[in-house]
Amino acid sequence: MFSSIVTDHWFRAVELSDVPASVGTRRVVVDSTLSQNRRLMVLDPVGTGGIVLVAPDLLRRLGFEVGAEIDAPALASAVSAADLELNGADHLYYFSTAEQTALRTEGLPTGVRELSEDDAELFAAFQSEAPSGELDEAFVELDHWLVFGAFVEDRLVCAASMYPWGGTTLADLGVITLPPFRGRGLARQTVRALSARALELGHEPQYRCQLDNHASVALADSAGLTRFATWDVVASDED
Structure with a gap:
């Protein structure tokens, strides 16, 4: 699977x-x-x-x-x-092998594209509007290995990024949608577009969220991810 x-x-x-x-x-x-x-x-x-x-x-x-x-x-x-x-x-969520096949055949949704350093001004405006707590939790950054965004009337309203996780080909992802634009499926579209590109580059999309983060669980389900396991680690000495 x-x-x-x-x-x-x-x-x-x-x-x-x-x-x-x-x-x-x-x-x-x-x-x-x-x-x-x-x-x-x-x-x-x-x-x-x-x-x-x-x-x-x-x-x-x-x-x-x-x-x-x-x-x-x-x-x-x-x-x-x-x-x-x-x-x-x-x-811990991953795409099943069957869902990966589906991802590879999907085209980019309208208004969703890969971001680069040329989008720094747009991304800074997006960050200024995003809830600060979510910025820390989701860890979406323009300088990550791979970044995609969704636009509404040339305004960046959803962003998702990935970075190779722990020196592996697993690619850990985070996503944020600005509050006024939630409920439109933009996060789902962005995550799937980002994940399709990661698979093309030989990486395995990985989605993590806390057990009580019901919104993140709902997004994982809607994006076609499948729950693989729960994972816990020892707290660091600084925690």
Whole structure:
């Protein structure tokens, strides 16, 4: 259902056959490639059990055994006892392989195009009108790897951008629509146009949002994305 780029990334440290079948149960997996700010990660794929990825130096501190199966209360207890916190889970969305085929055949919607540094003035005006909290959360920037926008009467009213995520060919995306122009399907059109171009360039579109961000969940669904998993990481020392 999902591209091998997605599954190879998330299950690089474990065989798929070792992922527990029971929802709510996670397999403890040691991953020496984890960075400091992701030295503990929890992945819960849709419809099956999950995995807890742990850096080697954190394994003993958490009291885990390699290959053990643990449930949510046991994980929460171990994390608390180790004086750690989890950041708070995000939904992970990707386009299914079937939807990717559809994306590749779509043309650009009227009023949607790729943005460049030549659009700096238009983008600055867009940023000045966007809610400040959403600018921080969505992380849409003109200098990102790939940027698309939707226009109404030559005014930029929706923007979406992507950047390669964690040194992979996954491309993390964010999108913002100015409040007066919401409900018109502009975000959906922009996300799909942006994603089609990313696929053309050999990258896999990735959409993340917090579990309680119902507007973002609705956008993911309308854009044709499919929920792959929830994902959580250890909170950084600065959080």
